[in-house]
Amino acid sequence: MEFAFDATTRDLMERMNAFMDEVVYPAEPTAHEQIQRNYAEDSWEIPPVIEDLKAEAKKRGLWNFFLAGHPDQGGLTNLQYAPLAEISGRSIQLAPPAINCAAPDTGNMEVLSMFGTDEQKKQWLEPLLAGEIRSAFAMTEPDVASSDATNIELSIVRDGDEYVINGRKWWITGAMNPNCKVFIVMGKTDPTAERHRQQSMILVPRDTPGLEVVRGMHVMGFHDRDHGGHAELRFTDVRVPASNLIGNEGEGFAVAQARLGPGRIHHCMRSIGVAERAVQMMCERASERVAFGKPIADQGVVRDWIAESRVKLEQLRLLTLKTAWLMDTVGNKGAHTEIQAIKIATPQTVEWILDKAIQVHGAGGLSQDFPLAEMFAGIRTLRFADGPDEVHKNSLARAELKKYR
Numbered sequence: 008m009e010f011a012f013d014a015t016t017r018d019l020m021e022r023m024n025a026f027m028d029e030v031v032y033p034a035e036p037t038a039h040e041q042i043q044r045n046y047a048e049d050s051w052e053i054p055p056v057i058e059d060l061k062a063e064a065k066k067r068g069l070w071n072f073f074l075a076g077h078p079d080q081g082g083l084t085n086l087q088y089a090p091l092a093e094i095s096g097r098s099i100q101l102a103p104p105a106i107n108c109a110a111p112d113t114g115n116m117e118v119l120s121m122f123g124t125d126e127q128k129k130q131w132l133e134p135l136l137a138g139e140i141r142s143a144f145a146m147t148e149p150d151v152a153s154s155d156a157t158n159i160e161l162s163i164v165r166d167g168d169e170y171v172i173n174g175r176k177w178w179i180t181g182a183m184n185p186n187c188k189v190f191i192v193m194g195k196t197d198p199t200a201e202r203h204r205q206q207s208m209i210l211v212p213r214d215t216p217g218l219e220v221v222r223g224m225h226v227m228g229f230h231d232r233d234h235g236g237h238a239e240l241r242f243t244d245v246r247v248p249a250s251n252l253i254g255n256e257g258e259g260f261a262v263a264q265a266r267l268g269p270g271r272i273h274h275c276m277r278s279i280g281v282a283e284r285a286v287q288m289m290c291e292r293a294s295e296r297v298a299f300g301k302p303i304a305d306q307g308v309v310r311d312w313i314a315e316s317r318v319k320l321e322q323l324r325l326l327t328l329k330t331a332w333l334m335d336t337v338g339n340k341g342a343h344t345e346i347q348a349i350k351i352a353t354p355q356t357v358e359w360i361l362d363k364a365i366q367v368h369g370a371g372g373l374s375q376d377f378p379l380a381e382m383f384a385g386i387r388t389l390r391f392a393d394g395p396d397e398v399h400k401n402s403l404a405r406a407e408l409k410k411y412r
């Protein structure tokens with residue numbers, strides 16, 4: 008294992024840290040105000056300050072790091088990207104979109120770059136890479152247990168030069184944002200085929216007749232209005248050209264698998280940044296306030312939380328770096344077990360750290376005056392997003408048992 012950061016990474020880390028200090032952190036109060044206004048006015052527009060941050064990030068050459076294998080577009084290796092994604096996670100609402108490295112667009116851009124036709128790339132990938140539009144990925148359905156993607160029921164039926172789409176989706180991240188211009192939709196083209204060959208993926212532009220954005224879902228009371236929420240969608244006789252299919256009929260499951268490996272580790276990298284911010288806040292708050300005659304930081308139990316947080320964080324970071332290094336050296340398939348391990352470990356560890364940071368803040372930690380409660384809700388969702396913990400544990404245990412049977 009060789010995790011030492013190379014000169015390119017060290018240079019980018021320095022520039023990224025400068026961008027955070029000079030531009031991103033100072034923009035947080037404005038963003039908070041704009042997001043609160045969105046709640047009050049029931050608007051799903053992305054806070055305008057993010058456009059300013061994007062322009063500045065682009066100018067500084069901090070753009071599209073996630074696109075492994077495409078250095079011409081700014082893409083880095085997974086190991087190079089890991090510390091940069093972590094730094095962006097310290098301001099989780101602002102920095103990832105500022106550098107055009109936010110989910111779900113990153114996964115969608117990977118899909119288009121791997122499986123898209125020249126025409127699809129021109130129409131959708133180019134504006135996504137330029138940060139001009141955003142996109143969403145629609146797989147989960149309200150009516151079936153969607154952790155098992157073979158359950159998906161939305162139908163995609165060929166009719167001449169078109170496909171006709173009918174069905175429902177929910178939890179579609181980013182879809183409330185009016186600038187989310189295209190959906191990658193997974194459905195069934197052949198329900199009679201072998202279980203993993205029934206599904207296909209298709210591009211559906213937002214303005215297609217019959218596509219209805221029904222409502223935004225709430226996450227423990229938060230709407231995630233900073234990044235376009237999570238929408239319920241209804242498709243009623245939605246017609247798109249046959250050329251909108253991604254890959255061939257029956258390849259949807261394979262495309263979904265290819266999409267999820269990098270996406271899962273990117274969440275982990277950013278979540279480590281979330282946890283670092285929480286530790287910083289915990290230490291600062293504990294040092295500022297006095298209870299029962301001494302600073303809260305001098306209470307043994309608080310020191311225990313701070314020490315445990317540091318130990319857990321270092322363990323998490325090392326496993327993330329090992330996974331990134333494996334993805335770069337033996338490929339996403341070869342790193343499958345580690346991707347699952349880090350996907351399982353990260354949310355539960357970061358939840359633990361956030362819980363302690365909230366406790367140190369007293370009741371204020373649960374309130375809108377600090378970002379901790381919203382960060383907690385966001386991290387909690389990662390135990391479902393990209394598949395629930397239990398599914399990953401099952402699969403990891405299966406691989407482990409295989410060694411001894």
Ligand SMILES: Cc1cc2nc3c(=O)[nH]c(=O)nc-3n(C[C@H](O)[C@H](O)[C@H](O)COP(=O)(O)OP(=O)(O)OC[C@H]3O[C@@H](n4cnc5c(N)ncnc54)[C@H](O)[C@@H]3O)c2cc1C
Pocket residue numbers: 111144145146147148151152153154155177178179180181226237388391392393394395397398401
């Ligand atoms: C904030 C957020 C954003 C999301 N964004 C998107 C998005 O952009 N696009 C999208 O398509 N989806 C998205 N999702 C949906 C997410 O991918 C699904 O919630 C997830 O795949 C689980 O599917 P489900 O909710 O239907 O749970 P179900 O499949 O109904 O599972 C329920 C529970 O059953 C248990 N279970 C299931 N399988 C097993 C097993 N093999 N072993 C043991 N227990 C098991 C688990 O405890 C699981 O939590 C998002 C979810 C959230 C919360």
